[in-house]
Amino acid sequence: MLKQTPLNARHREANAKLVDFSGWEMPIHYGSQIEEHHIVRTDVGMFDVSHMLPVDLKGDGARDFLRRLVANNVDKLQSTGKALYTCMLHEGGGVVDDLIVYFLNESWFRLVVNAGCADKDIAWMETQRDRLAPGLALTPRRDLAMIAVQGPKAAEKLWQAMPGTRDLAAPLKPFSAVVVGDMFIARTGYTGEDGFEIMLPAKAAPFFWQALLEAGVKPCGLGARDTLRLEAGMNLYGQDMDASTTPLESGLAWTVDLKSERDFIGKDALLRLPRSRQLVGLKLLDRGVLRGHQKVLTSQGEGEITSGSFAPTLNASIALARVPAGVNLGETVEVEIRDKRLRALVVKYPFVRNGKALV
Amino acid sequence: MSIPANLKYAKSHEWCRLEADGTVSVGITHHAQDLLGDMVFIENPTVGRKLAAGEECAVVESVKAASDVYAPIAGEVVAANADVEASPESINQDAYAAWMFKLKPDNTADLDGLMDAATYQAFVDSESH
Numbered sequence: 342m343l344k345q346t347p348l349n350a351r352h353r354e355a356n357a358k359l360v361d362f363s364g365w366e367m368p369i370h371y372g373s374q375i376e377e378h379h380i381v382r383t384d385v386g387m388f389d390v391s392h393m394l395p396v397d398l399k400g401d402g403a404r405d406f407l408r409r410l411v412a413n414n415v416d417k418l419q420s421t422g423k424a425l426y427t428c429m430l431h432e433g434g435g436v437v438d439d440l441i442v443y444f445l446n447e448s449w450f451r452l453v454v455n456a457g458c459a460d461k462d463i464a465w466m467e468t469q470r471d472r473l474a475p476g477l478a479l480t481p482r483r484d485l486a487m488i489a490v491q492g493p494k495a496a497e498k499l500w501q502a503m504p505g506t507r508d509l510a511a512p513l514k515p516f517s518a519v520v521v522g523d524m525f526i527a528r529t530g531y532t533g534e535d536g537f538e539i540m541l542p543a544k545a546a547p548f549f550w551q552a553l554l555e556a557g558v559k560p561c562g563l564g565a566r567d568t569l570r571l572e573a574g575m576n577l578y579g580q581d582m583d584a585s586t587t588p589l590e591s592g593l594a595w596t597v598d599l600k601s602e603r604d605f606i607g608k609d610a611l612l613r614l615p616r617s618r619q620l621v622g623l624k625l626l627d628r629g630v631l632r633g634h635q636k637v638l639t640s641q642g643e644g645e646i647t648s649g650s651f652a653p654t655l656n657a658s659i660a661l662a663r664v665p666a667g668v669n670l671g672e673t674v675e676v677e678i679r680d681k682r683l684r685a686l687v688v689k690y691p692f693v694r695n696g697k698a699l700v
Numbered sequence: 701m702s703i704p705a706n707l708k709y710a711k712s713h714e715w716c717r718l719e720a721d722g723t724v725s726v727g728i729t730h731h732a733q734d735l736l737g738d739m740v741f742i743e744n745p746t747v748g749r750k751l752a753a754g755e756e757c758a759v760v761e762s763v764k765a766a767s768d769v770y771a772p773i774a775g776e777v778v779a780a781n782a783d784v785e786a787s788p789e790s791i792n793q794d795a796y797a798a799w800m801f802k803l804k805p806d807n808t809a810d811l812d813g814l815m816d817a818a819t820y821q822a823f824v825d826s827e828s829h
Contacts, residue, residue, distance in 0.1 A: 358737075369764075374738050374763050374764070375763060375789075564737065564763060568763060628743075629761075630741045630761045630766065632766065651740040651763050653763070658741075679759070
């Protein structure tokens with residue numbers, strides 16, 4: 342039996358194509374994935390992301406616990422509402438999950454984790470909590486729904502749908518959040534566009550979704566979410582990194598704090614392990630579509646595509662690939678697609694940001 | 701969308717139309733495109749290639765996934781539709797108008813071994829349960 346979000350009935354009314362996503366019945370699209378993609382790049386769309394799990398960490402010493410638990414440095418979080426993207430590692434340096442940490446106050450942080458990792462994450466965090474900071478409370482917030490409103494017109498439409506949010510949410514800078522009554526509004530997203538991720542009580546979600554619909558915000562499925570995040574050069578857990586890869590070989594070195602004296606779980610392994618692989622961007626030069634697990638042949642040996650797709654904004658195929666260290670930007674590599682070898686260029690990513698092609 | 705009565709259908713979701721010149725046009729069905737989603741890439745067989753019935757001969761790729769297309773009957777490829785290759789979305793717009801390639805059949809009677817519209821409809825219904 343698949344789990345359903347509080348918006349399931351809304352998706353059915355809108356003729357969504359529903360699929361099993363990590364045990365959740367989620368909309369993959371509502372008609373055309375490509376149209377939904379373009380809507381987010383040029384106007385505004387909304388996604389039901391209630392399958393993701395907010396977890397509240399409360400109690401004295403919450404910050405000290407997070408200093409040990411995650412690879413990025415939560416000391417970067419000094420102002421109320423500030424958010425930090427980070428990986429949570431196991432002792433071997435592999436990624437347990439990637440998550441966003443929000444700082445509300447010294448005894449309240451909110452973590453948002455992936456749906457497919459939620460149970461494992463809770464178990465992991467509880468084990469670490471019991472060991473390091475038994476006084477802290479970890480509370481999964483399955484009572485909350487989460488809606489992402491994304492696109493250049495996200496702010497305008499959000500104020501239109503929910504005028505009461507404007508005064509507090511309008512001043513939000515990217516990667517920060519504010520509590521508005523029983524809503525939690527963050528200026529974050531997974532698309533490379535301006536936008537908000539809004540957590541609110543499950544029973545209020547259908548009403549809020551309806552208000553956004555009436556303001557002209559188009560529902561978009563997880564299909565478009567995936568092509569948007571790939572164009573934006575954002576990793577997807579389970580594809581671009583997992584428990585068998587470190588953040589350093591997953592393009593996430595910028596999220597790992599190895600400079601400070603702070604010790605965190607997995608740090609020793611990161612310092613010890615050779616850095617023989619790296620994540621790079623690819624743009625296909627020949628006709629075809631790059632896909633996950635295709636073999637990549639480079640000047641330094643073989644690699645593998647971790648995420649690949651047709652990129653609607655670029656009208657080309659792009660990918661993230663894990664390749665040997667020493668492969669440089671501008672190198673032409675070959676990708677094995679069925680019985681052919683097609684040429685692809687190693688490029689810098691993100692591929693697209695704020696509606697503009699960067700490659 | 702109704703399934704055209706004048707076409708023949710394969711279990712692998714291709715349709716066939718016998719043309720006046722004796723060639724057979726081949727495309728994928730509306731049901732197949734609906735399962736795959738927005739089409740972004742088509743790879744047709746080269747003209748002159750001889751195909752056995754059931755042979756993998758073309759690829760359709762949607763944003764979501766790649767899917768093989770199989771020769772519904774044996775024959776030689778006599779045309780590939782460059783318009784569909786240039787505009788893969790035409791398959792989403794009208795799957796039964798967007799032929800992919802044409803075959804000169806080894807035996808026109810092989811078409812009789814394929815499903816008619818009613819049988820294909822029942823086949824699709826049974827697959828989706």
